[in-house]
Amino acid sequence: MSLLDYFRSSKSKTASVAKERLQILVAHERYYRNKPSYLPQLQEELMQVIRKYVEVDQDAISVKFEQDDNQETLELNIVLPDAQHTRNAATEAGNAL
Amino acid sequence: MARIIVVTSGKGGVGKTTTSAAIAMGLAKRGHKTAVIDFDVGLRNLDLIMGCERRVVYDFVNVINGEANLNQALIRDKNCNQLYILPASQTRDKDALTLEGVGRVLEELSKDFKYIVCDSPAGIEKGANLAMYYADDAFVVTNPEVSSVRDSDRMLGILASKSRRAELRMDPIKEFLLLTRYDPSRVESGEMLSLEDVQEILSLHLLGIIPESKSVLNASNAGIPVILDEKSDAGQAYADVVARYLGEKRPHRFVENKKGFLRKLFGGK
Numbered sequence: 327m328s329l330l331d332y333f334r335s336s337k338s339k340t341a342s343v344a345k346e347r348l349q350i351l352v353a354h355e356r357y358y359r360n361k362p363s364y365l366p367q368l369q370e371e372l373m374q375v376i377r378k379y380v381e382v383d384q385d386a387i388s389v390k391f392e393q394d395d396n397q398e399t400l401e402l403n404i405v406l407p408d409a410q411h412t413r414n415a416a417t418e419a420g421n422a423l
Numbered sequence: 424m425a426r427i428i429v430v431t432s433g434k435g436g437v438g439k440t441t442t443s444a445a446i447a448m449g450l451a452k453r454g455h456k457t458a459v460i461d462f463d464v465g466l467r468n469l470d471l472i473m474g475c476e477r478r479v480v481y482d483f484v485n486v487i488n489g490e491a492n493l494n495q496a497l498i499r500d501k502n503c504n505q506l507y508i509l510p511a512s513q514t515r516d517k518d519a520l521t522l523e524g525v526g527r528v529l530e531e532l533s534k535d536f537k538y539i540v541c542d543s544p545a546g547i548e549k550g551a552n553l554a555m556y557y558a559d560d561a562f563v564v565t566n567p568e569v570s571s572v573r574d575s576d577r578m579l580g581i582l583a584s585k586s587r588r589a590e591l592r593m594d595p596i597k598e599f600l601l602l603t604r605y606d607p608s609r610v611e612s613g614e615m616l617s618l619e620d621v622q623e624i625l626s627l628h629l630l631g632i633i634p635e636s637k638s639v640l641n642a643s644n645a646g647i648p649v650i651l652d653e654k655s656d657a658g659q660a661y662a663d664v665v666a667r668y669l670g671e672k673r674p675h676r677f678v679e680n681k682k683g684f685l686r687k688l689f690g691g692k
Contacts, residue, residue, distance in 0.1 A: 339613030344569050345620045352576050352624055359580045 361391045372402070380406060425458075425533040428540045429596075431582075432576030435545030437504035437566045438603040438683045442661075443542035443640055444472045444648040449505035449665030452650075455537040458497065460528075462554035463510035463544035464519050470510045473500065474646025480577070484512035485525035494529055502651060507536075517549060525553050530676035547581060557587050560597045560668075563627060566604045567616040572624055579625070598626035602665060607680040611623060633657055634677040 369389045376382055382404065390401040430443045440461075447459035460483060461469035470476040475498045481491035486509070493509075500506035509528075512519055532539050543554035555561060561582050565575040582596050583589060589596075602618060609615035618632060638655030640650060650665070652658040656677060663673045 341610070341613050341616050341620065344616055345623070348569055348572055348616075348624055351573060355573075355577065356580070359584075 365389055365391060376404060382407060425529075425536045425539045425644040426560065427529060427533075427558050428538060428560045428562060429543055429555040430540060430562045430564060431543040431551065431555055431578055432545065432564040433547060433551075433578040434566075434571045436563055436572050437564050438601075438633065438639075439545070439564050440472050440542055441643065441649060442562060442564050442601060442633075443469060443540050444601065444660040445650040445658075446668070447473040447538075448500070448503060448506060449661055450538045450540075450669075451500070451503045451651045453665065453669065454505060454508075455506050455630045455641050456535065457540065458507045458509060458532050459540040459542060460509040460534045461542050462518065462520070463542065464511050464517070464538065464549050464550055465513060465515050465611065466544065467511035469542050470498075470508065470637075471646060472643050473508050473648065475500065475508055475510075476653070479510045483528070484514055484519040486528055487520065502647070520553050521552065522553060522556065526557060536674040541579065552581070552585060555582055555586055555596070558596050559588075560580075560599065562599050562630065563625075564601045564603055565621060565625070567599050567602060567606075567610070567621055569616075572616065572621055575625060579627075590657050598627050599630040599668070600625060601630050601633060603633040604635045605632045605677065607678060611680050630667050631660055632675060633664075634658045642665040670671050682687055 352392055369387060386405040388403045392399045428437050432439050443459055447457050451457040461467055470479055475660060480500050481496035485491040486493055486496045497507040497509055500508060529539060544550040563575050563578060565571050582598060586596055604619060606615055610617045634654060634656050636657035638652050638657045639649050642652055649657050650661040660677055666673050668673045
């Protein structure tokens, strides 16, 4: 860095901003790499089915896909709300039928 | 058996063709019989960079379609008799290249050549996929710039999953980094990603840093691969790349700013 630059520069260094943005983006993209492309849709449809019986939030379902050398695992995690909620929703669903 | 090298990047305009021309010439100059193939069907340009655009008679697609044989299509370089160029076709037919056809041509070349350099088009479509499919080694050309680094990372994912080596569960393609258009003075002043920054994200085996250099445009203007400009920084950097690829140990150059003390002090360009 030159002497003149030293006096001139009060703005932040853009290279470090670039690096930070890249690190976040690349980590995100690597996570979704080599995973089946149907995952988001699967999650969406599962959500619809579950909501027929239980009232759950959008983020209550997580679908994880993992891959070892010899097997692929699809892990489904649903966080159910407290019992009160569930019963009401189930009753409503029952009434609807 | 030939070693097949793909020069790839994802992003366009980062120096793939410049690099393909330079390393193919470098390998040939060292006595290895080398072929360099332009995979950019419809946008042929390697012939211009190599200075043989007026000698193109038949092309890659003609050979695949059986309209010409390899010997008719290969152009012997005027500077080095160990180097041959297989130009791309200017057809607009996207499906002109086929996996099977490319495989056949590479196999035939393998009998006679030591190295085959595949100059990939930009993007991640058919031409780029075919250029990397049969590769043994990949030279990933990256600029110290966000979109280029991101696209290189994307390309690494494709190399690891969509290549012949991946599909047949052989040893993976060996991936090397070529950091091009590097400007140490801008890195020093914090306005350009440094080698360390890029490596923190991509972590590849570094083959070399090619400094931003006027000699690259001068070389392409003249149709002479920049590696033949032995006095230029970029030419020397490519010569180092070829030497390292062939197993020589050479310290990395062009990482540091070489400006004089006074110019450094007063920020002269």
